[in-house]
Amino acid sequence: MAGNGDCELTASELRNFRRLAGIMLPACAEYGVPGADDAAIFADIMRSLGRDRKDVRKALAQLRALAGEDFDTLEASTAEAAATALLGRDGAEIMALGRAVLQCYYRDDRVVRSLGLEPRAPYPKGHVLEQGDWSLLDAVRGRPRMWRDVEGRGR
Amino acid sequence: MAGANTPRPTDDIVDVLIIGSGASGAAVAWGLVETRLKILCLEQGDWVKSSDFPTHGRDWEARRYSDFDISPNRRARDTDYPVNDDNSAMKVANFNGVGGGTILYTAHFPRMHPSDFHVRTLDGVADNWPIDYWTLEPYFAENDRMMGVAGLAGDPAYPAHEPTMPPVPLGRSGTRYARALNELGWHWWPSDISVATTDYDGRARCINLGHCTPGCAQGAKASVDITYWPRALRAGVELRSRCRVRQITTNEHGMASGAIYYDPSGMERFQPAEVVILAANGIGTPRLLLNSASSRFPSGLANSSGLVGKNLMLHPWPQVSGYVDEEMDGDRGPQTVMWSKEFYETDPSRGFVRGYTLQFGRGTGPVNEAITNLGTGRLPWGKNHHRAYRTLMYRRLLAGVACEDLPEEHNRVTLDPVLKDSHGIPAAKIDYTISENTRCMMEHGIARATEILTVARAKNIFASRTVLNSPGHLLGTARMGTDPERSVVNEWGRSHDVKNLFIVDGSIWVTSGGVNPTSTIQALALYIADSIKRRLATLFD
Numbered sequence: 001m002a003g004n005g006d007c008e009l010t011a012s013e014l015r016n017f018r019r020l021a022g023i024m025l026p027a028c029a030e031y032g033v034p035g036a037d038d039a040a041i042f043a044d045i046m047r048s049l050g051r052d053r054k055d056v057r058k059a060l061a062q063l064r065a066l067a068g069e070d071f072d073t074l075e076a077s078t079a080e081a082a083a084t085a086l087l088g089r090d091g092a093e094i095m096a097l098g099r100a101v102l103q104c105y106y107r108d109d110r111v112v113r114s115l116g117l118e119p120r121a122p123y124p125k126g127h128v129l130e131q132g133d134w135s136l137l138d139a140v141r142g143r144p145r146m147w148r149d150v151e152g153r154g155r
Numbered sequence: 156m157a158g159a160n161t162p163r164p165t166d167d168i169v170d171v172l173i174i175g176s177g178a179s180g181a182a183v184a185w186g187l188v189e190t191r192l193k194i195l196c197l198e199q200g201d202w203v204k205s206s207d208f209p210t211h212g213r214d215w216e217a218r219r220y221s222d223f224d225i226s227p228n229r230r231a232r233d234t235d236y237p238v239n240d241d242n243s244a245m246k247v248a249n250f251n252g253v254g255g256g257t258i259l260y261t262a263h264f265p266r267m268h269p270s271d272f273h274v275r276t277l278d279g280v281a282d283n284w285p286i287d288y289w290t291l292e293p294y295f296a297e298n299d300r301m302m303g304v305a306g307l308a309g310d311p312a313y314p315a316h317e318p319t320m321p322p323v324p325l326g327r328s329g330t331r332y333a334r335a336l337n338e339l340g341w342h343w344w345p346s347d348i349s350v351a352t353t354d355y356d357g358r359a360r361c362i363n364l365g366h367c368t369p370g371c372a373q374g375a376k377a378s379v380d381i382t383y384w385p386r387a388l389r390a391g392v393e394l395r396s397r398c399r400v401r402q403i404t405t406n407e408h409g410m411a412s413g414a415i416y417y418d419p420s421g422m423e424r425f426q427p428a429e430v431v432i433l434a435a436n437g438i439g440t441p442r443l444l445l446n447s448a449s450s451r452f453p454s455g456l457a458n459s460s461g462l463v464g465k466n467l468m469l470h471p472w473p474q475v476s477g478y479v480d481e482e483m484d485g486d487r488g489p490q491t492v493m494w495s496k497e498f499y500e501t502d503p504s505r506g507f508v509r510g511y512t513l514q515f516g517r518g519t520g521p522v523n524e525a526i527t528n529l530g531t532g533r534l535p536w537g538k539n540h541h542r543a544y545r546t547l548m549y550r551r552l553l554a555g556v557a558c559e560d561l562p563e564e565h566n567r568v569t570l571d572p573v574l575k576d577s578h579g580i581p582a583a584k585i586d587y588t589i590s591e592n593t594r595c596m597m598e599h600g601i602a603r604a605t606e607i608l609t610v611a612r613a614k615n616i617f618a619s620r621t622v623l624n625s626p627g628h629l630l631g632t633a634r635m636g637t638d639p640e641r642s643v644v645n646e647w648g649r650s651h652d653v654k655n656l657f658i659v660d661g662s663i664w665v666t667s668g669g670v671n672p673t674s675t676i677q678a679l680a681l682y683i684a685d686s687i688k689r690r691l692a693t694l695f696d
Binding site: 123 | 229343
């Protein structure tokens with residue numbers, strides 16, 4: 001049976017998480033990218049919590065302890081200070097929170113294009129990989145045998 | 156499940172029952188087909204379809220943290236079994252399915268070195284193997300043909316051998332490493348990798364999907380579900396998936412009589428067999444032997460030596476990464492490109508015995524680049540994140556230090572008193588600490604890897620000493636040897652105690668070497684199959 005942490009996020013948790021995501025990865029005009037609180041990205045984050053749901057809820061509980069129930073309505077500097085305090089902590093919950101946000105942010109079409117990449121799955125097109133400079137191996141080819149064996153063995 | 160009053164169905168007897176369909180189970184099955192014995196393999200996992208692999212979808216990187224995670228505890232498919240690794244410096248990695256760990260391996264395919272079989276004689280530590288490199292040499296070659304191995308002949312760090320296909324490209328990353336290693340005057344060579352660089356034996360060549368570990372959608376990576384198993388099945392071997400073995404049974408003569416297992420519907424059944432072969436990896440095999448304790452074998456099956464589960468070796472594997480000022484290959488090619496054996500053989504002046512392989516990677520994808528930098532201090536949250544990220548993406552160099560850990564009896568697999576799998580079978584618990592010799596080796600390797608990356612003009616260098624998950628090399632827990640008091644199986648894989656019980660997986664390793672084990676595990680399985688064939692008339696003597 002699912003423990004309480006496996007349940008859907010409450011309305012308050014959702015609001016706080018979205019505000020937190022926007023502080024973690026804010027929109028950036030210089031690179032033309034949305035923030036992680038963007039509607040499409042945040043919806044993807046929520047859909048994809050999966051195995052991290054319980055730990056993300058624990059992280060949000062820590063945030064609530066730091067900043068109160070209404071983190072989403074705090075003024076910017078207070079909210080950022082609380083977020084920084086939370087994200088500076090160690091632990092599986094904070095790792096899960098980061099993973100949950102990053103895995104969706106860096107597959108968003110707009111973000112992927114801003115990196116100069118095609119927004120597509122690797123298969124079936126794959127990629128081109130250049131051969132590189134095989135002449136560099138000439139320096140190694142002439143080296144004497146390096147491997148050891150017991151006396152009388154080896155060829 | 157069969158209740159107390161429900162008769163347990165009994166299947167038709169088979170000549171050979173193989174438990175586990177991974178690297179070794181597939182090889183031993185194929186190795187025995189010419190005997191025309193009736194061979195059955197029971198596998199607790201599913202067949203994995205090519206279309207299931209993550210690189211088909213836009214969530215390909217995220218799935219390595221979910222249903223294709225290397226940890227069975229996080230992956231937690233219904234076909235997985237949990238492992239209590241709370242008291243271990245390294246976490247367990249595996250995959251349960253047809254193909255076993257070869258579904259989720261990087262396909263790095265080095266052989267053990269000749270010295271690895273003689274560590275007592277050469278370096279005065281641990282024990283020698285009862286066989287040597289030359290015993291396995293023909294089986295290495297046969298396995299290379301079956302799996303298809305890309306590489307280049309002529310490596311001075313190895314006895315001569317001929318990979319079956321050209322090496323994977325050096326690419327930008329390999330070229331950068333090679334220049335640095337040449338500047339230092341240190342050995343390097345393109346890795347042997349079980350990835351098809353040309354069309355090979357019905358498999359299409361690699362198209363650089365870039366994520367070999369969580370399964371190859373192209374089928375270029377040699378997992379045994381597409382190499383050995385199709386041939387073994389065509390030759391008449393039967394493979395039943397989603398069948399989890401609970402216990403190996405014995406008869407009044409102390410011989411293995413078969414196995415009790417749960418079929419896909421959860422029904423408990425008995426499969427009688429003349430010969431039982433365990434191929435369930437270095438954790439699954441001791442778990443099953445310990446779960447097969449009986450009044451005749453009170454400390455577990457085949458355990459008169461007391462060594463079942465002991466001497467667990469996991470290959471500590473620190474990683475050093477750094478970033479350069481131009482694009483590298485990233486996730487646009489097979490992940491491993493080359494190795495250095497400069498520090499593989501023992502040099503007493505280094506302050507430790509034995510050695511390690513340096514293994515060089517290309518980089519990773521956009522999501523993983525960000526996630527793996529959580530906690531490294533390289534990637535801040537907030538408004539500075541985006542600029543920092545763009546100095547990392549596709550600019551990573553990565554050197555892994557594949558350390559040989561020596562066998563120590565306190566590193567072990569036991570049965571967890573509480574934790575059970577979905578069928579109620581007691582789970583494995585592992586206790587593992589890293590020895591002082593290995594710690595010295597790790598630090599030496601980290602320092603040399605840092606030196607290489609520095610010469611390669613990488614900056615922002617960071618060493619990860621404790622890698623959360625082990626590389627999934629599960630070795631040593633039912634070691635081979637000629638002395639029944641100091642080993643579990645003999646020099647050709649047969650249990651000292653139960654003469655129709657064989658073990659062919661990484662459990663039987665005496666020492667671990669400093670290389671990825673799949674090539675040697677499979678060569679051993681082929682060798683044991685050949686040993687069985689040559690002794691069929693006197694197999695149980």
